[in-house]
Amino acid sequence: MVEDWLVATLARGLAFAAPLLFAALGELVAERSGVINLGVEGMMILGALMAFVVADASASPWLGVLAAAGVGALAALLHAFFAVTLRANQYVSGLALTMVGLGLSGLFGRAYAGKPLAHPLPKWDVPLLKELPWIGPGVFEGQSALLYLGLLLALGLSVFLHQTRPGIHLRSVGENPAAADALGVNVYLVRYLAVVFGGAMAGVAGAYLSVAYRPSWTEGMTAGMGWIALAIVIFAAWEPLRAVLAAFLFGAFYHLAYRFQGVLPPEFLKMTPYLFTILFLVLSALGKSVRLGAPEALGRPYVRGER
Amino acid sequence: MVANDRVSFSVCPGEVHALLGENGAGKSTLVSILYGLLEPDEGEIVIRGQKVRIRSPKDALELGIGLVPQHFLLVKKHTVAENVALGLKGVPFFRPARAVAPRIRELGERYGLPVDPDAYVWQLSAGEQQRVEILKVLVRDVTLLMLDEPTSVLTPQEARGLFEVLRRMKAEGHAVIFITHKLEEVFAVADRVTVLRRGRVVASLSVRETDPQTLARLMVGEELPEPAARPARTPGRELLFVEDLWVRSDRGFYAVKDVSFTLREGEVVGLAGVAGNGQSELIEALTGLRRPERGWIRVGERDLTGKDARVFFEAGVAHVPEDRNRRGVVATLSVAENLVLRHYRYPPFARGPVLDRRAVRRFALEEVKRYDIRTPSIDAPVRLLSGGNVQKLILARELYGEPKVLVAAHPTYGLDVAAARQVHGRILEARDRGAAILLVSEDLEEILALSSRILVIFEGRIIAELAPEEASKERLGMLMAGVAA
Numbered sequence: 169m170v171e172d173w174l175v176a177t178l179a180r181g182l183a184f185a186a187p188l189l190f191a192a193l194g195e196l197v198a199e200r201s202g203v204i205n206l207g208v209e210g211m212m213i214l215g216a217l218m219a220f221v222v223a224d225a226s227a228s229p230w231l232g233v234l235a236a237a238g239v240g241a242l243a244a245l246l247h248a249f250f251a252v253t254l255r256a257n258q259y260v261s262g263l264a265l266t267m268v269g270l271g272l273s274g275l276f277g278r279a280y281a282g283k284p285l286a287h288p289l290p291k292w293d294v295p296l297l298k299e300l301p302w303i304g305p306g307v308f309e310g311q312s313a314l315l316y317l318g319l320l321l322a323l324g325l326s327v328f329l330h331q332t333r334p335g336i337h338l339r340s341v342g343e344n345p346a347a348a349d350a351l352g353v354n355v356y357l358v359r360y361l362a363v364v365f366g367g368a369m370a371g372v373a374g375a376y377l378s379v380a381y382r383p384s385w386t387e388g389m390t391a392g393m394g395w396i397a398l399a400i401v402i403f404a405a406w407e408p409l410r411a412v413l414a415a416f417l418f419g420a421f422y423h424l425a426y427r428f429q430g431v432l433p434p435e436f437l438k439m440t441p442y443l444f445t446i447l448f449l450v451l452s453a454l455g456k457s458v459r460l461g462a463p464e465a466l467g468r469p470y471v472r473g474e475r
Numbered sequence: 476m477v478a479n480d481r482v483s484f485s486v487c488p489g490e491v492h493a494l495l496g497e498n499g500a501g502k503s504t505l506v507s508i509l510y511g512l513l514e515p516d517e518g519e520i521v522i523r524g525q526k527v528r529i530r531s532p533k534d535a536l537e538l539g540i541g542l543v544p545q546h547f548l549l550v551k552k553h554t555v556a557e558n559v560a561l562g563l564k565g566v567p568f569f570r571p572a573r574a575v576a577p578r579i580r581e582l583g584e585r586y587g588l589p590v591d592p593d594a595y596v597w598q599l600s601a602g603e604q605q606r607v608e609i610l611k612v613l614v615r616d617v618t619l620l621m622l623d624e625p626t627s628v629l630t631p632q633e634a635r636g637l638f639e640v641l642r643r644m645k646a647e648g649h650a651v652i653f654i655t656h657k658l659e660e661v662f663a664v665a666d667r668v669t670v671l672r673r674g675r676v677v678a679s680l681s682v683r684e685t686d687p688q689t690l691a692r693l694m695v696g697e698e699l700p701e702p703a704a705r706p707a708r709t710p711g712r713e714l715l716f717v718e719d720l721w722v723r724s725d726r727g728f729y730a731v732k733d734v735s736f737t738l739r740e741g742e743v744v745g746l747a748g749v750a751g752n753g754q755s756e757l758i759e760a761l762t763g764l765r766r767p768e769r770g771w772i773r774v775g776e777r778d779l780t781g782k783d784a785r786v787f788f789e790a791g792v793a794h795v796p797e798d799r800n801r802r803g804v805v806a807t808l809s810v811a812e813n814l815v816l817r818h819y820r821y822p823p824f825a826r827g828p829v830l831d832r833r834a835v836r837r838f839a840l841e842e843v844k845r846y847d848i849r850t851p852s853i854d855a856p857v858r859l860l861s862g863g864n865v866q867k868l869i870l871a872r873e874l875y876g877e878p879k880v881l882v883a884a885h886p887t888y889g890l891d892v893a894a895a896r897q898v899h900g901r902i903l904e905a906r907d908r909g910a911a912i913l914l915v916s917e918d919l920e921e922i923l924a925l926s927s928r929i930l931v932i933f934e935g936r937i938i939a940e941l942a943p944e945e946a947s948k949e950r951l952g953m954l955m956a957g958v959a960a
Contacts, residue, residue, distance in 0.1 A: 333560065333571045340550045340561050347548035350512075351562030351611070352533030464552070472512060 171302070177420055178306030183381065185412075185419030186315040187212070187373040187390075191397035192404065192411045193321055194369025198244075200329065200406055201362035202342040202465040203251050206262030208370050209394025210269020211240040215374025217273040220280055220385040229289040229379040233314070236375035237368040243269065244367020245360075252359045255469035270388065280385040288383035289313055289376075312380040314372070321369075325408040338362060342463035345470040355470050370394070392441045399445040403452045405461035418444060479504050479515070480674040486667075488618065491641055491651040493661045493682070495694055496671035497891040502654045503545065505671070506621045509652075510542040511535040522619075541612030545623040545654075547604050549596045555579065556592040559611050575614065582613050586640050601628035601750055602636075609640065620644060621652040626660060630749050631919075631952030638664040656694070658687045670694055710927065711740030714911040715761075715792075715880050720770035722756045729768070730756035732935040738880060738911035743902065745926030746915045749955050753935035754915050755797065758884050761913070762794040763787035774880060788817060791879035795869055795886050797915070799862070803869045806858035810850050811839035813857050814872050846871040847897065863894025870901050881905055884915045899925060919948045933957045 191208050198205050205211075215236035223232030243265060250261040294308035294316065329335040340348040341358045349355050373393070378385055396418055404410035425432070425440045479501045486492040494502045507513040509520065511529040520527050522538055529535050535542070549558050556572035559579055566574050576592040583589050588606040596604060605625060612620055622641075626634040641651050641664055653665060661668050661682060669679040670693040678693050715738040724730035730753040738744055748754055759765035761772060763784035771780050774790045788794075796802035804813045815824050815835050823834045839853040846867045850860055857865060866886065873881065883902060887895035902925065906912055916922050922929060929946050931939040931954040939954050 331570050333566060333568050336553070336557050336561055336571060340553065340557075343550045343552055344548065347550050347558070348561060350510075350532045350542070350544070350548045352531070352536055353562040 175302060175306045177423055178302075179309075179311070180423040181416055181420030182307060182315060183311060183419070184422050185415040186312060186318050187376040187381065187393055188397050188400060188418055189318045189322065189412060189415040190314075190369045190373035190376065191394060192400040192415055193318070193325055193408055194240075194366035194373070195397055196366075196401045196404070196406055196408060196411060197325065197338070197369075198363045198366030199401060199466055200338050200342045200463055201359045202345060202463055202468065202470070203248070203359050203363050204258050204262065204467045205244065205247050205251075205265070205363060205366055206259055206398065207243065207247055207265025207269065207394075208262075208366075208397050209390055209392065210266035211243045211367050211370035212269075212374035212377075212390045212394045212397075213273045213388070214243055214269045215240045215371030216378040216389055217277045217280070217374075217385060218371070219375030220277075220285060220378040223285060223287065223379045224280070224283070227287050229285075229287055229383075232379045233289070233372055233375040236371040238371065240367040240369070240371020240374070241364045242367070244364050244370070247367070248360045248363040251363070251469065252356050255471065258467050258469075266394065274387045277385055277387055281387060283384065285379060285383035289380040292316060312376065314376050314380055319412065322408040322412045329408065339463075342465055345465050346472075349470070349472055359470075370397075373397070392445075396441050396445050399448045399452075402462075403448045405452075406463065407461070414448070418448075479508070481518070482671070482674070482676050484669045484676060484679055486619065486650045486652055488648050488650050489645055490667060491645055491653055491665045493665035493668040494652060494654045494671060495656065495658070495661055495668050495690060497656055497694060500656075500671040500694075501674040502671055503623055504674075506542060506623055506652065506654060509535065509540060509619075509621060536615055536617070539616065539618035541615060541617035541620050543605065543608045543612060543620070543622040543625060545625075545627065547608055549604055549607060551595075551597040553596060554592065555590055555594050555596060555599075555607050555610075558596060558607055559592075559614055561611075563614065578614055579610055582610055586613065586643050587636065588613075588640060602630070602633040605629070605637070617649070619650045619652065621654070623654045624656070625653070626655065626657065627917075628750060630956045631948060632956050632958075634660070635663075658690055658694075661690065662687065710742035711909065713737045713739050714775060715913075716771065716773040717761070718771045718773075720757070720760060720772065721768045722753070722760045722765060723768055724753075724756055730935050731760065731767075734770075734932075734935075734937050736930060736937060736940075738913055740909045740911055741906055742927040743906050743912045743914050743925045745922035745929040746913060746932055747919060747922050747929060747951050747955055748915075748917070748932035750917060752932050752955075754884070754932060756935075757932070758794075758797065758882055758915060761787075761882050762792055793873035793878035793881045795866075795873055795881070795883040797884035797888075799865055799869060804857045804865055807856050809854045809856055810843065810848065810860070810868060811835055811853040813868060814839045814842055814853075817872055818875060842868075842871040842875070846901070863890045863897075866890060866894065866898055867901075870898060874901065874905055877908065877910070878905075879910060881910050881912045882915070883912060885917065886914070887916075887918065887921060895921075919951050922951070923948070931955060 191212055195205060195208055218239040219232035219236035222235040223229045247261055247265050250256040251258045289312055291310050292313045293310060298304040298308040329339060337348065337353050337358055341353065341355050345355045374390060377389055400411055400414040400418065403414045421444050422440065425437055429437065482505060496502050504513065508515050511531045511534050520529060527538060554572060556576045556579060560566050560571040560575045579592040588610055590603055590606045596607065605628065625637055629637060644651055655661065665682050668682050670677050670690060672694065718735045720731055720734045721729055722731035734757060746754060756765060760767045763782055763786060766781055771778060773779065774792060777790050779787055779790055800806060815838065818824055819830060824831055836853065843850060843853055848864050848867045850864060886898050890898065902912060914922065914925055923943060923946060926943055929941045929943065930937050931951060933955065
């Protein structure tokens with residue numbers, strides 16, 4: 169009985185964690201380059217709508233995911249232009265992106281509201297691994313294909329950041345862009361690529377919601393997940409593998425809050441993501457390793473020759 | 476502003492070429508141009524008979540030009556190997572840091588630059604970090620190496636080690652450009668010297684055919700001012716007591732360990748040490764900016780342990796901070812406002828909760844004149860002032876009201892000779908009227924010239940106390956490096 173309950177929490181927590189994971193991994197890469205993008209929520213919701221529209225029209229959910237990555241990347245490109253080239257205030261630019269994303273998706277999404285999606289993303293079982301006790305049914309059975317890709321992405325990014333040449337470049341640009349520049353690394357290019365990648369992943373996160381998790385379109389369906397993703401990045405101390413853990417924790421909390429729907433007032437339920445965000449940020453602030461983990465040049469535009 | 480005005484000079488393989496000049500003479504601007512960090516408005520650069528344009532550090536590195544900057548450009552959180560592998564061509568995609576580690580060891584041995592490739596940069600001393608900067612350049616097979624004020628962070632022993640490295644590089648056919656404002660270094664290591672003054676080349680000489688007096692005249696352009704006077708009066712009663720003081724750094728370990736000393740009326744006590752041996756934390760504890768973990772600080776009869784900065788100030792402790800632009804002034808506020816940053820809350824500048832603007836202006840006009848602060852006006856923001864004038868402003872503010880104790884950290888760092896002399900004059904003036912002064916400096920000449928007693932700090936402990944007669948640069952250098960002497 170308890171066993172079932174634990175397995176269900178694991179499975180449902182992960183299902184809910186998948187979009188958070190994608191969004192957080194994307195933002196993590198952007199922030200590692202020294203650019204903070206508060207537009208995650210906006211890019212996610214644009215991705216969600218785009219994925220639904222394309223999947224609905226083409227009958228291919230994968231094409232929808234791809235389109236979502238594209239629109240997220242495009243939105244992020246705009247942010248990169250403001251933050252990197254124009255050296256505008258990154259916080260203002262990111263907030264604007266969130267506002268615009270929420271507004272645009274509401275406007276163009278009206279026609280799709282309430283329509284079910286005929287071809288959602290497939291659910292996969294992982295052969296062999298699903299035979300494992302507890303973990304098998306909890307993690308490797310009946311989850312969306314995207315979740316598995318997200319876990320692989322986290323693993324890949326962790327290796328990329330710490331074990332590869334471009335990984336060193338990315339981290340150096342976020343820590344000390346002047347040092348990277350002095351050795352001939354193109355700081356602006358690295359930042360552009362990182363921010364655009366972040367946008368694409370936020371788009372995929374949105375796509376997960378509209379073509380996998382609940383295959384339909386609802387206005388405002390991201391419901392603050394973009395902000396949670398930002399908190400996850402901090403909680404994870406900018407490490408991809410820790411982001412998996414943090415995303416799962418959020419997912420599990422969220423799932424449990426749903427479980428207590430009967431007991432708790434619905435207003436409280438709506439509040440939970442923000443409550444958890446605050447809780448996570450408080451926890452993060454208490455931990456020393458996290459404070460030291462922040463990329464040193466985070467949020468600061470780079471100009472050659474300035475100290 | 477024109478920082479380099481029609482500068483011409485050349486450097487050959489197998490030669491160490493010193494660029495000598497005061498701060499603001501345009502030396503750093505010149506190497507920045509050669510390294511592609513700045514673009515010249517006019518003129519040309521010729522390398523091996525080929526006219527070139529250097530638009531970025533990337534261009535410079537491809538031409539075989541490397542720079543060891545004065546303020547290190549290292550990623551502190553990364554390892555030595557990662558810093559060296561950054562932007563390096565021809566390293567593998569996977570695990571590039573592992574691939575460069577043997578190269579780092581090999582070059583380290585060949586040139587006498589030992590450093591552990593797997594160490595994190597933040598763990599290294601300034602001297603070791605400089606080795607990493609040099610290795611970064613060497614690994615890229617440069618033919619021209621430029622070093623910007625490389626000895627400013629080194630002990631005399633470390634500096635000698637660096638000169639040995641430069642000699643080896645010279646022997647292998649590298650060209651070296653060596654920026655300095657210290658005459659003895661020119662004679663220690665350079666073959667030729669180019670003297671810059673106010674952005675112009677005033678002379679280019681073979682070192683063998685010149686002497687220190689000539690170079691000093693060329694550099695300053697006038698007769699050298701008299702060196703600061705030695706202490707005249709005998710110290711009086713004790714004003715500052717520090718006992719058994721333990722202070723933690725930001726990273727949580729003890730940066731100051733079991734430090735005890737006293738400062739007496741009318742004396743300057745020099746605190747010598749290599750940067751990062753606990754000076755910063757000690758200074759912060761003595762001025763109320765950092766709470767000590769254990770121990771006592773008393774000023775006169777008052778116990779100030781654990782009190783905040785305002786209480787310290789009100790008890791008569793003045794502070795000339797080490798990072799003058801960030802901690803000494805508010806750069807966007809005006810000269811007048813910065814001058815009353817300490818005293819604005821007391822009469823005559825305050826009348827109840829209101830600021831008496833006229834009193835502030837009157838005071839500012841007087842101080843600007845008295846301290847020879849060169850500013851467009853007293854309403855100009857402080858960020859427009861040069862380092863020397865910022866320092867004079869800070870001294871004017873801190874010495875107003877005749878404080879009992881002055882903690883001066885690196886008061887002449889980065890100042891030219893004239894400004895440094897003025898600063899020294901003010902410090903001695905304060906001493907002569909009876910203030911107790913702690914002079915924290917890495918400039919041993921400054922310490923030797925002004926101090927009545929000299930303390931040496933190493934790894935957070937005061938390891939020696941010397942009278943000026945028994946101290947020499949050599950002996951202090953050894954002590955600073957932790958070698959008992």
